[in-house]
Amino acid sequence: MKIEPLGARVLVLPVEGESQTPGGVLLPETAKEKPQQGTIEAVGSSEEMVTDLKVGDRVLFPKYTGTEIKLNGKTYLLMDESDVLARFNS
Template sequence: MALDLKPLADRVIVLPAAAEEKTKSGIIIPDTAKEKPQRGEVVAVGEGKISDQGVLVKSQLKVGDQVLYGKYAGTEISLDGADYLIMRESDILAVL
């Protein structure tokens, strides 16, 4: 997926996974009760962060990584009809 948005420094852009529509037992979840997703796919990565010594520390993430992040991490944006999250690399908890 080509994205015309380039994050700065140690920020990444994540496409959140779709919220669950049903429980495992088949009960349909209404929109008001859906949990905010906490996993997604990295679609863009910044260059990295400048350390206190002035050295560029490259990001450990790459485009296409499936990641887990905190429930309230990042800033939501809409671009070309899709919703994305912009967050710092440190807000990413794990790579799947």
């Protein structure tokens, strides 16, 4: 199954944070921070998009944004384009 965002929305695959502190302490799932970075997996219709976000872009977004969607064993976030705060450039 494939999801196609409608309008000015993007589908993001969040990048999970570290499961171990720099000192070597393993963190349980409940102690981990919510992800704030991810990779764009799909974008909505281009005529409604204000920015030039595209599939594969690595982006930064607020902690508690978007709608969680579970598909094929992965958890995605569906969010408005305006919720994306920045794009990482390499």
